[in-house]
Amino acid sequence: MVAPLRVCDLVWGRRRQLLALAVLVIAILAFEAIRGILAEVRYHEIREVIASMEIWRLALACFLTAGSYLALTFYDWAALRAIGRDLPWRTAAIASFTSYTLSYNLGFALLTGGAARLRAYGAAGLDFADVARITVITSMAFWSGLAAVASVALLFAGTSVPIASLHIGPVTQHLLGASLLVGLISALVLRGRGVAELRIGGNAIPLPPVRLLSAQIVVSVMDLACASAALYILLPGAPPALFGTFLLAYALAIIAGFISHVPGGLGVFEATILALVPLGHAELFAALLLYRIIYYLLPLGIAGAILVALEGHRLRKRMQVGLGVAARIGQVLAPPLLSMLVFAGGLVLLVSGALPPLHGRIAVLRDVVPLPFIEASHFAASLAGTALLLVAPAIQARLKSGFHVARALLLIGALFSLFKGIDFEEAGVLLAVAGLLQYSRPAFYRRSGIGSAPVESWWWAAAMIALALSAWAGFFAYKHIPYSGDLWWDFAWRGDAPRFLRATLGATMFVAGWAFWRILSVAPATSEPSELPAEVAVAALASTQRTDSMLAFTGDKSFLISAAGDAFLMYRVQGRTWITMGDPVGSAAAWPELIWEFRRRCDAARGRLCLYEVSADMLPLIVELGLQPMKYGEEALVDLTQGYALQGSQYKSLRHSTNKAAAAGLVFDVIRAEEVLAHEGPLRRVSGAWLAGKAGPEKGFSLGRFDMGYLSRFDCAILRLEDEIVAFANIWETPNREEMSIDLMRHLPGTPYGAMDLLFVRLLQLAAARGFHRFNLGMAPLSGLQGGTLAPIWSRLGAAVYGHGERLYGFSGLRAFKSKFAPRWIPRYVGISPGVSVPAAIVDLAHVVGG
Known part of the structure; x- marks a missing residue:
C-alpha cells in the first residue's frame, strides 16, 4: 500500500497543476470539436456575415446584455437581506457586476467570483463567513433559475436533441422538464414549511423566505432570458419558433462551460451551441463571436473603467478623511480587472496576428513602407501580445515594474497594429487600456522586479489557452492553403499564412522561455534563522x-x-x-x-x-x-495616559493580593540591561525551577527563550524575598514610549500569594512613571470567539476549546488573570491560505509556537 499512497499524495500535492492541465486539454478538445463542425465553413463567409450584421441587432444585443447584468445585481441584493446585512443596492451592484465580470471571463466561478466578492464586501465591512453565505445563496439562485429555464424548454420541446451519438426524444425531454419543475416547487414548499437553513459541511446557510426565494428565481430567469436573447437576436435567419430549442441548447452550453472550468467557457460554450442548434454554421459562429465581444469583453472593459475611475479618484484625493464604500471597493478590485484588461489586450494582438488583414488597407501601406517593415511589425505585435499575457499578473500584484512594462507594451502594440495592417480598431482598444492603466498609475507602488509577481497555475493555463485560440484561428482562416515547408520562408505582401506561422512559433517560444526562466529562478525555501542588521x-x-x-x-x-x-x-x-x-x-x-x-x-x-x-x-x-482571516484571540492593553492607581471597587481583590504579597516580604526592583549578565545564576535557577513544573519543551517564536544573550538586551523586573530573586520578567519598551510589556515571566514554586499580581502592578506603575502610553499584558488565545450556529467553523471550534479546554492550557484562567487589571481587549488574527491546506498550516504553526 506504500506505493499507491505515495502516488495519491503526489497527485494531491499537484492538484492545482493537474487541474490547470485538465482545463487546457478540455479547451484544446473543444477547439478541435469546433474545427470539425466548421469543416465546410470558410473564414471569408464568417467575415461577410459579421460585415452584413444590422446595427439594430447589435444595439438590441447590447441592451439585452445590460438587462442581464442588471438582473445579476439583484442576486447579491437579495442574498444580503437573506443573511441580515442591509447594504444599499449600489454596493451590491458594484460587487455583483465586478465579480460576475471576472468569473464569466476567467472561469472557476467560485474561486474568481468568490475572491472578488470577498474583496468587495470585505471593503464594505462584511467578514469571510458572510461572503461565503452570499456566494452560496447567489449560486443557488442562479442554478435554480437555470433549472427553471431548462424545465420550460424541455416541457415545450418538439424535436429530438442530439448529444454525441444519443438522440433525446420529445417524450424524454418532457419527463426531464417535469422532474426539474417538481424539484423547484418542492424546494419552495419545504422553505414554506419552516426549513430555514441549508447545512453544508457543518456550516448553516440561511435560506431566503419563500417570497424572496421566488423573487430570486424570477430574477435568474430574467437574467438567462436576456442573456440568451442577446445571442439569439444576432442570428438573422433564426425563426421565432426555434427559440425553445435554442434556449435548451443555451442552458446546456452554460452548464458545459461551468463544469469545464475553461476561462469563460471559451470553446466549450461555442462547441455546444454549434452542435445543438440547427442553423447555418457560418451564421451561428459569427453570432457567437459577436456575442463573446458584447456579453463578455464589453462588460469587462466597462467594469474595469468604472473601478479604475474610482481608484484613480481615490488616489488623487489623498487628504480626504474617509473613503466611501464605492471607493474602497474600487481600491481592492481595480488591480484584478486591470490585469484582465491587459490580458485581453494581449489576446487581441495574438488573435489579430493570426487572422488575415483587410487587403485594402495593406494596399495603402504598400505605397508607404517596405515589405520588411510590415513583416517585422506583424511579428513584433504578436510578441508584444504574448508579453502582455505574461505581464498581467504583475499588474494584479501592483508592481511598479509591471505597470511600466505593460504600458510600454500596450503603446508599442498599438503602433505595430497600425504598421502591420492599419488596424485602428485594435489600436484603439490597446490605447484605451493604456489610458486606464495610466490613470491608476499611483496604485502601482510595490518596488519589486516584474518576475516577482506570483503566477498561479490557472494563469498559465489561461495563457496557453490564449495561444491555442490564436493558433486555432490561424489554422481555420488558412485551412484552404496546403502546408509546405517553404511557407516559413515566404515573404510577400499577400503572405498572410507564412506571417501567421512565424508569429505563432515566436509566441510559443516566448512562453516556453518565460516558463523555463521562472522555473530556474524559483527561490529556495529559507528555514535557517538569519541576522537582523x-x-x-x-x-x-x-x-x-x-x-x-x-x-x-x-x-x-x-x-x-x-x-x-x-x-x-x-x-x-x-x-x-x-x-x-x-x-x-x-x-x-x-x-x-x-x-x-x-x-x-x-x-x-x-x-x-x-x-x-x-x-x-x-x-x-x-x-x-x-x-482566509480567522480571529485568534484578544490582547489586553492597559491605558496609562492618566497613570495607574489601584482606586475603586474594581481593584478591590487586586489591592488585597498585592498587599498580602508585600506583607510577606516581596520587594520589587529593576535590574538595568547592562547588569543582567551579572545575575545569570539566580535568574537561571528561577527559570529552571519554573520549567521543571511545566509539561513539554520551552516554547518559542511568539515568546522568547531563556537565553542570556537575549535577556541582557532588556531591563529585567524582579521580585526579591529576603534578598533572593524568586521571580523575574524581562521588560520590553518601544523607543517612542508608546508601549511597555514583558516577555518571559517566571517564578520559583511556592512564592507567596499575590506575587504575580504585585509584579504586574509595579510594572504598570513603572510604565506610567516612565511616560508610556499603554502596557500590553499579552494575548488571551481563543478568547472573544463567537460560538453560535452562524459563526465560522474555526470560530466555533476555538470557542469550544476555550470553554472546555481549561485542563489543556488554562484559556479562561489566563483571561481572568489579565482582566483584573481592567484592560481594553483588542482582537488579533491569523491569515492562512484557504482550502484544504488550512489544517496542515495549523499543525506547522503549532510546531513552531510550541517549540
Whole structure:
C-alpha cells in the first residue's frame, strides 16, 4: 500500500497543476470539436456575415446584455437581506457586476467570483463567513433559475436533441422538464414549511423566505432570458419558433462551460451551441463571436473603467478623511480587472496576428513602407501580445515594474497594429487600456522586479489557452492553403499564412522561455534563522508602536527587509508553511511591499502562507492576498495616559493580593540591561525551577527563550524575598514610549500569594512613571470567539476549546488573570491560505509556537 499512497499524495500535492492541465486539454478538445463542425465553413463567409450584421441587432444585443447584468445585481441584493446585512443596492451592484465580470471571463466561478466578492464586501465591512453565505445563496439562485429555464424548454420541446451519438426524444425531454419543475416547487414548499437553513459541511446557510426565494428565481430567469436573447437576436435567419430549442441548447452550453472550468467557457460554450442548434454554421459562429465581444469583453472593459475611475479618484484625493464604500471597493478590485484588461489586450494582438488583414488597407501601406517593415511589425505585435499575457499578473500584484512594462507594451502594440495592417480598431482598444492603466498609475507602488509577481497555475493555463485560440484561428482562416515547408520562408505582401506561422512559433517560444526562466529562478525555501542588521533594527524600531517587535532578537527567525531599510518582517518556515510573526515592524508605508514580497517567495517555494498574530491593521492586506482571516484571540492593553492607581471597587481583590504579597516580604526592583549578565545564576535557577513544573519543551517564536544573550538586551523586573530573586520578567519598551510589556515571566514554586499580581502592578506603575502610553499584558488565545450556529467553523471550534479546554492550557484562567487589571481587549488574527491546506498550516504553526 506504500506505493499507491505515495502516488495519491503526489497527485494531491499537484492538484492545482493537474487541474490547470485538465482545463487546457478540455479547451484544446473543444477547439478541435469546433474545427470539425466548421469543416465546410470558410473564414471569408464568417467575415461577410459579421460585415452584413444590422446595427439594430447589435444595439438590441447590447441592451439585452445590460438587462442581464442588471438582473445579476439583484442576486447579491437579495442574498444580503437573506443573511441580515442591509447594504444599499449600489454596493451590491458594484460587487455583483465586478465579480460576475471576472468569473464569466476567467472561469472557476467560485474561486474568481468568490475572491472578488470577498474583496468587495470585505471593503464594505462584511467578514469571510458572510461572503461565503452570499456566494452560496447567489449560486443557488442562479442554478435554480437555470433549472427553471431548462424545465420550460424541455416541457415545450418538439424535436429530438442530439448529444454525441444519443438522440433525446420529445417524450424524454418532457419527463426531464417535469422532474426539474417538481424539484423547484418542492424546494419552495419545504422553505414554506419552516426549513430555514441549508447545512453544508457543518456550516448553516440561511435560506431566503419563500417570497424572496421566488423573487430570486424570477430574477435568474430574467437574467438567462436576456442573456440568451442577446445571442439569439444576432442570428438573422433564426425563426421565432426555434427559440425553445435554442434556449435548451443555451442552458446546456452554460452548464458545459461551468463544469469545464475553461476561462469563460471559451470553446466549450461555442462547441455546444454549434452542435445543438440547427442553423447555418457560418451564421451561428459569427453570432457567437459577436456575442463573446458584447456579453463578455464589453462588460469587462466597462467594469474595469468604472473601478479604475474610482481608484484613480481615490488616489488623487489623498487628504480626504474617509473613503466611501464605492471607493474602497474600487481600491481592492481595480488591480484584478486591470490585469484582465491587459490580458485581453494581449489576446487581441495574438488573435489579430493570426487572422488575415483587410487587403485594402495593406494596399495603402504598400505605397508607404517596405515589405520588411510590415513583416517585422506583424511579428513584433504578436510578441508584444504574448508579453502582455505574461505581464498581467504583475499588474494584479501592483508592481511598479509591471505597470511600466505593460504600458510600454500596450503603446508599442498599438503602433505595430497600425504598421502591420492599419488596424485602428485594435489600436484603439490597446490605447484605451493604456489610458486606464495610466490613470491608476499611483496604485502601482510595490518596488519589486516584474518576475516577482506570483503566477498561479490557472494563469498559465489561461495563457496557453490564449495561444491555442490564436493558433486555432490561424489554422481555420488558412485551412484552404496546403502546408509546405517553404511557407516559413515566404515573404510577400499577400503572405498572410507564412506571417501567421512565424508569429505563432515566436509566441510559443516566448512562453516556453518565460516558463523555463521562472522555473530556474524559483527561490529556495529559507528555514535557517538569519541576522537582523543593526542599522535596520534601529531604523525600524524607532517608529514601531508595538513591543512584540522585540521578538526579532530571539534568534529563531528569518528576516525580510524593505528596500529603504526602514522596516522588516520576521518569519519562520516550518515544512511547507511560511509563518510571519505579528505585523511588519517599521514604516507602515513599507508593509505592502514586505507582505507581497513574502507572498512571492512563499509562492515560488510552493509553500503555504500563514500570517500569525496580526492586528486589525493587516486585514485589508489579508483580504488582498486572498487569505482566509480567522480571529485568534484578544490582547489586553492597559491605558496609562492618566497613570495607574489601584482606586475603586474594581481593584478591590487586586489591592488585597498585592498587599498580602508585600506583607510577606516581596520587594520589587529593576535590574538595568547592562547588569543582567551579572545575575545569570539566580535568574537561571528561577527559570529552571519554573520549567521543571511545566509539561513539554520551552516554547518559542511568539515568546522568547531563556537565553542570556537575549535577556541582557532588556531591563529585567524582579521580585526579591529576603534578598533572593524568586521571580523575574524581562521588560520590553518601544523607543517612542508608546508601549511597555514583558516577555518571559517566571517564578520559583511556592512564592507567596499575590506575587504575580504585585509584579504586574509595579510594572504598570513603572510604565506610567516612565511616560508610556499603554502596557500590553499579552494575548488571551481563543478568547472573544463567537460560538453560535452562524459563526465560522474555526470560530466555533476555538470557542469550544476555550470553554472546555481549561485542563489543556488554562484559556479562561489566563483571561481572568489579565482582566483584573481592567484592560481594553483588542482582537488579533491569523491569515492562512484557504482550502484544504488550512489544517496542515495549523499543525506547522503549532510546531513552531510550541517549540
